[in-house]
Amino acid sequence: MxxxxxxxxxxxxxxxxxxxxxxxxxxxxxxxxxxxxxxxxxxxxxxxxxxxxxxxxxxxxxxxxxxxxxxxxxxxxxxxxxxxxxxxxxGGECVAHAQPAPPRREVRQAVLQTLRLLEPGIAVVTNRLGDILARTSGYEAVMRTSGLLDAESPNLTRHLFTDPRAKAFFADWDEIADQQVFDLWLAPSVESSEWFTTELAPVAGPEFTHRLNRHVVPQRGELRIDHPSAGALRLLRETLELPDDAQQLLVLLPADEQTAQAVDRLRDRPHGRLRAIS
CATH class of the missing domain: 1.10.260.40 (lambda repressor-like DNA-binding domains)
Known part of the structure; x- marks a missing residue:
């Protein structure tokens, strides 16, 4: 083995x-x-x-x-x-536990306050497993038609590999899939191994397990979206690591004027307010 x-x-x-x-x-x-x-x-x-x-x-x-x-x-x-x-x-230097601990889903108040300051921008807090823990109204406006936020507990990794809408929505689906799988290696080992072996792998299929074993280190360039109503969107990604929480704050910024205008139109549609999931 x-x-x-x-x-x-x-x-x-x-x-x-x-x-x-x-x-x-x-x-x-x-x-x-x-x-x-x-x-x-x-x-x-x-x-x-x-x-x-x-x-x-x-x-x-x-x-x-x-x-x-x-x-x-x-x-x-x-x-x-x-x-x-x-x-x-x-080499076995990671700390092992008798029972796998569930991924941390709570978002600190200071992080939520930071997220509120980013409104109405496009920002989201995730953990390494891809759980969507909190998001701005701007993120919801851009992502609502992707199907990602339909689940009670949205998870980007699960969405990419189990929802056929993901391949149509993310223009560079292969690169995004590689990035999400790579991040599983950076999650706390007990949490990630339990989750992706017992919950994700059986439903995600061989495309997921093949990527997991390839260890492709992603470059993380622009995020390109083929939005069903707003057209082609190009978004720059800025990531703030929250190492004490094993979480990330991701901010998406329009890469061109066309995208900025399209995002403004999406924001003008009815949407919810800042959401935190715990």
């Missing part, structure tokens, strides 16, 4: 073309990407050790090995951070 660390190293190795690192292609091969021999040589470790690491038979690589693998795979800053995180949880 593999590990998140081994899966990530193998996925990155498979995605690298040898020529991009100045290595010979070795002709046609059954497996894509970089050979284990080439990666092991670049990282200064044995092929046998790399094999054990990828297969999950070695779960405690040293910091030096993790850094050497990051260098050998030419990882960027975000990917290096993810590799270090996976090494930590694979």
């Amino acid at each position: 593999g590990t998140p660390l081994g899966d990530f190293v193998r996925a990155k190795r498979d995605s690298i073309q040898p020529e991009s690192l100045g290595l010979p292609s070795h002709g046609r091969r059954r497996s894509p990407g970089l050979r284990r021999q080439d990666l092991a040589t670049r990282a200064g470790i044995s092929v046998e050790y790399l094999t054990r690491l990828e297969q999950g038979r070695d779960r405690n690589p040293s910091v030096a090995v993790v850094n050497a693998l990051a260098d050998a795979l030419s990882l960027d800053a975000a990917e290096r951070g993810h590799l270090r995180y996976l090494a930590k949880i694979t």
Whole structure:
């Protein structure tokens, strides 16, 4: 049985073309990407050790090995951070509990007050699992036709993988899906593993589990929406991390005048006020 660390190293190795690192292609091969021999040589470790690491038979690589693998795979800053995180949880350093704790859904009053100051802008508070915990009227105005807010307890991750309307609404659905799945790795491990193995995976299907095991580190560019009544919207994303709460405050800003005008029209329609879910 593999590990998140081994899966990530193998996925990155498979995605690298040898020529991009100045290595010979070795002709046609059954497996894509970089050979284990080439990666092991670049990282200064044995092929046998790399094999054990990828297969999950070695779960405690040293910091030096993790850094050497990051260098050998030419990882960027975000990917290096993810590799270090996976090494930590694979090594069992995360705190384990007898009973999985439910995700925190309460939003602090100070955060709610901050959200009110952003009215009538487009802003939302979420946790790493994708739960929509509080939102402004502007966020509701933009998202109401997506189906995301129809559920009693809205969850963006579940919506993306189980509601067919999501693929029509989010112009870059593949990228958004990768981002949401990646964030599951950053959630408290006990909460996230219990939730996505017992609740999400059975209904989300293989498209979700495939993305989960690919460990694609997202770039998080513009959010593009194909709004059924407002047309194409381009929104810039600004995220404020709330580490003590394991939550995020996401603010969406119109990227062009056309989007700004469309959002203003959506706001003029009847809508609710700031909502917090607990």
